[in-house]
Every structure is written in C-alpha cells, then in structure tokens.
Amino acid sequence: ESGGACRERAAMAAPTRLLEWVFAVYFLSHIPITLMIDLQALLPGAGIYPESLTELLQWYAVTFRDPMMIQPPEWFKSFVFCEAFLQMPFFPIAAYAFLKGGCKWIRTPAIIYSSHVATTLFPIIAHILFHDFSKSEHLGPQTQRERLILLSVYAPYLLIPLLILFTMLYSRQYNHVEKRKKK
Numbered sequence: 340e341s342g343g344a345c346r347e348r349a350a351m352a353a354p355t356r357l358l359e360w361v362f363a364v365y366f367l368s369h370i371p372i373t374l375m376i377d378l379q380a381l382l383p384g385a386g387i388y389p390e391s392l393t394e395l396l397q398w399y400a401v402t403f404r405d406p407m408m409i410q411p412p413e414w415f416k417s418f419v420f421c422e423a424f425l426q427m428p429f430f431p432i433a434a435y436a437f438l439k440g441g442c443k444w445i446r447t448p449a450i451i452y453s454s455h456v457a458t459t460l461f462p463i464i465a466h467i468l469f470h471d472f473s474k475s476e477h478l479g480p481q482t483q484r485e486r487l488i489l490l491s492v493y494a495p496y497l498l499i500p501l502l503i504l505f506t507m508l509y510s511r512q513y514n515h516v517e518k519r520k521k522k
Contacts, residue, residue, distance in 0.1 A: 352512060355506065355510050355512045355513075356440055358502065358506050358510075359437040359438075359440045359441075360437070360438075361499070361502075362433065362437040362499070362502075362503055362506075363433075363434050363437035363438040365495075365499045366429075366430045366431070366433045366434035366437065367430075367434045369426075369430050370427070370430050370431065370434075373422055373423065373426070373427050373430070374427075375388070375392050375395075376392070376395065376396055376399070376408075377408075377419055377422055377423075378419065378423055379392070379393065379396050379408070380407070380408050380411045380415070380416060380419045381416060381419050381420060381423065396408060396409070397409070400477065401478065403488060403489050403492055404472075404478055404479050404480040404481070404485050404488075404489055405479070405489055405492070406472065406475045406476070406477035406478065406479045407463070407466070409477045410475075410476055410477050412466075414462065415463070415466075418459045418463070421455070421459065425455070426452065426455075426456065429448065429452055432445075432448070433445060433448070433449065433452065436449075441512060443512075443513060443515075445507075446507045446513045446514075449503050449504075449507045450504060450507045450508070452500070452503070453500035453501065453503040453504035453507070454500075454504060456496065456497075456500040457497055457500045457501050457504065460493060460496055460497035460500075461497075463493055464490060464493060464494075464497065467480065467486055467489050467490050467493065468486055468490065
C-alpha cells in the first residue's frame with residue numbers, strides 16, 4: 340500500500356476518531372449524572388442520597404425550571420427507569436469501545452442505544468416547549484426564554500445520540516461492507 344493511500348485513510352479516520360472521543364466523554368460523564376442526579380427522580384425522599392446531592396438536584400430544578408426532575412410525570416419516570424436499567428449498563432461498555440476506537444462490535448448496540456434515547460427525547464422536548472407549566476406544583480419555565488434554557492439542558496442528550504446513530508450508519512469505519520471474492 341502506498342504512503343498516499345495510508346495518509347488518505349488516516350485523514351478520513353481522523354474525524355471519526357474525534358467523534359469517538361466525544362462519544363467516550365459523553366458516556367463517561369453520563370455515569371455519574373445518572374447515578375447521582377437522574378435516579379433521584381425514581382427514588383425521591385428515599386434517604387438514599389446525601390443531602391448535598393438532593394440540594395444539587397433542587398438547585399438544578401429551580402435554576403433551570405425543571406419540575407420533571409422534582410415531581411416527574413409517570414411517562415418521564417418510565418424514561419428514567421429505562422436509563423437506569425437499560426442504558427446505564429451500556430455506558431461503561433460504550434465508553435470503553437469509543438475510547439479504544441474502531442471497535443466495530445459496538446455498531447449494533449450503539450444504533451439501538453442512540454435510536455432509543457433519541458426517541459425518548461422527542462416527548463421530553465415537546466413537553467418543555469408546549470406544556471402549560473402554570474399548573475405545576477413546582478416552578479416550570481414560564482417564558483419562551485426559560486423554555487429554551489431548559490431545552491438547552493436536554494438538547495445534548497438528543498444531539499449526541501443522533502450523532503452516534505449517523506456515525507454508526509454512515510461512517511466507513513463502522514459501516515464497511517467487505518466484498519467477497521468471486522470464485
């Protein structure tokens with residue numbers, strides 16, 4: 340193989356490698372966020388979490404006007420349940436695969452994960468944009484600006500999974516089909 344072909348392949352792989360690092364950081368950061376913050380929506384007032392973490396959740400909910408985390412609707416709890424029991428076990432596996440890079444075996448699980456997460460984010464985003472929070476017990480976004488600020492908190496959890504999905508579907512590194520030799 341010529342040096343030019345090697346450099347060309349390396350240049351094509353560089354953007355994918357950068358994305359793999361972004362994905363690895365996303366999954367690594369998702370582990371403590373899920374364990375320390377998100378799961379509080381399933382276990383409110385259970386005395387499981389230290390006061391500092393419950394105060395952090397309260398601060399977040401007030402600052403970003405997110406009543407879903409303080410008093411989650413049942414549909415939202417179902418998403419957090421999926422995060423805890425379906426997604427959480429996947430986070431360290433995905434982090435490992437993307438840190439290592441080029442692990443083709445992660446393609447199908449990453450497609451399943453990213454499709455699932457992106458699908459759950461659409462009702463959350465619709466709720467943020469269109470729900471009448473004036474009837475909420477806990478303060479929700481009242482203005483369009485406040486809705487957009489809260490949306491900006493959830494947006495990465497839609498955008499990065501979509502980026503993972505498109506990378507798995509369209510990157511030559513993950514979607515390479517080997518051609519069989521004709522006899």
